[in-house]
Amino acid sequence: MNLTARIAVIGVGNEFRHDDGVGLAVVARLAERAEERPLPSGTALLVCAGDPAYLITLWEDADLAILVDAAHAHPGLPGRLHRLKVDDGQMSQTGTATSSHGLGLLDAVELARQLDRLPGQLVVYAIEAANSSLGIGLSAPVAAIVEPLAEWIATEISLHAGPANSR
Numbered sequence: 062m063n064l065t066a067r068i069a070v071i072g073v074g075n076e077f078r079h080d081d082g083v084g085l086a087v088v089a090r091l092a093e094r095a096e097e098r099p100l101p102s103g104t105a106l107l108v109c110a111g112d113p114a115y116l117i118t119l120w121e122d123a124d125l126a127i128l129v130d131a132a133h134a135h136p137g138l139p140g141r142l143h144r145l146k147v148d149d150g151q152m153s154q155t156g157t158a159t160s161s162h163g164l165g166l167l168d169a170v171e172l173a174r175q176l177d178r179l180p181g182q183l184v185v186y187a188i189e190a191a192n193s194s195l196g197i198g199l200s201a202p203v204a205a206i207v208e209p210l211a212e213w214i215a216t217e218i219s220l221h222a223g224p225a226n227s228r
Contacts, residue, residue: 067103067104067105067122067123067124068100068101068103068104068105068123068124068125068126068127068218068221068222069104069105069107069119069120069123069125069126069127069180070088070091070104070105070106070107070126070127070129070214070218071084071088071107071108071109071116071119071120071126071127071128071129072084072085072086072087072088072089072106072107072108072109072129072130073108073109073110073111073116073128073129073130073131073166074108074110074111074130074131075110075111076197077195077196077197078193078194078195078196079190079191079192079193079194079195079196079197079198079199079200080131080139080188080190080191080192080193080199080200080203081131081190081193082131082197082199083129083130083131083188083190083199083203083206083207084108084128084129084130084131084188085108086199086204086207087129087186087207087210087211087214088106088107088108088129090207090208090211091106091211091214091215092106094211094212094215098215100215100218100219101218101219101221101222102222103222104218104222105123107119111130111166113166113168113169113172114169114172116128116166116169117169117172117173117176117178120173120179120180120183121173121178121179121180122180123180123181124180124181124182124221125180125181125182125183125184125218125221126180126182126183126184127184127185127186127214127217127218128166128183128184128185128186129185129186129188129210129214130166130185130186130187130188131187131188131189131190131193131203132187132188132189132190133189133190133193134189137189137190137191138189139189139190139191139200139202139203140188140189140191140200140202140203140205140206141188141189142186142187142188142189142206142210143185143186143187143188143189144184144185144186145184145185145186145187146182146183146184146185147170147179147182147183147184147185166185170183182221184217186210186214188203188206188210189203190203191203
């Protein structure tokens with residue numbers, strides 16, 4: 062195990078488009094949580110508007126990168142969570158959710174694969190959105206997933222880091 066492994070948790074979205082800000086809200090909740098219960102050393106909490114080149118820059122040296130983003134699905138169930146794991150540059154998922162940023166994430170994964178700049182592991186948490194119109198604040202079903210998802214991610218990164226790298 063690499064004791065200096067870098068873990069990047071990246072919230073993707075736009076807080077001024079209602080539920081599209083859920084990734085940012087989860088990262089903010091993780092930062093609040095870390096004040097009381099620190100995350101493993103080497104964990105970076107980051108945000109991105111969804112630009113593929115910037116995403117690659119944020120995750121390229123990470124042993125584990127976790128992205129949190131809003132998604133659209135048809136039929137949709139606002140607040141439903143999808144966990145996708147990228148293996149060798151291929152997304153494996155169930156359901157039909159797609160990022161609220163179109164193909165930006167898929168483009169970033171493919172480009173990073175071609176450039177050999179994927180992180181060691183890449184996990185995407187996609188939360189189905191109810192409202193991505195202009196405005197602030199998450200819808201109730203999307204807001205309800207923020208706290209439990211922050212806890213799940215904290216557990217996932219602690220397990221990844223192992224007891225020797227936890228504070």
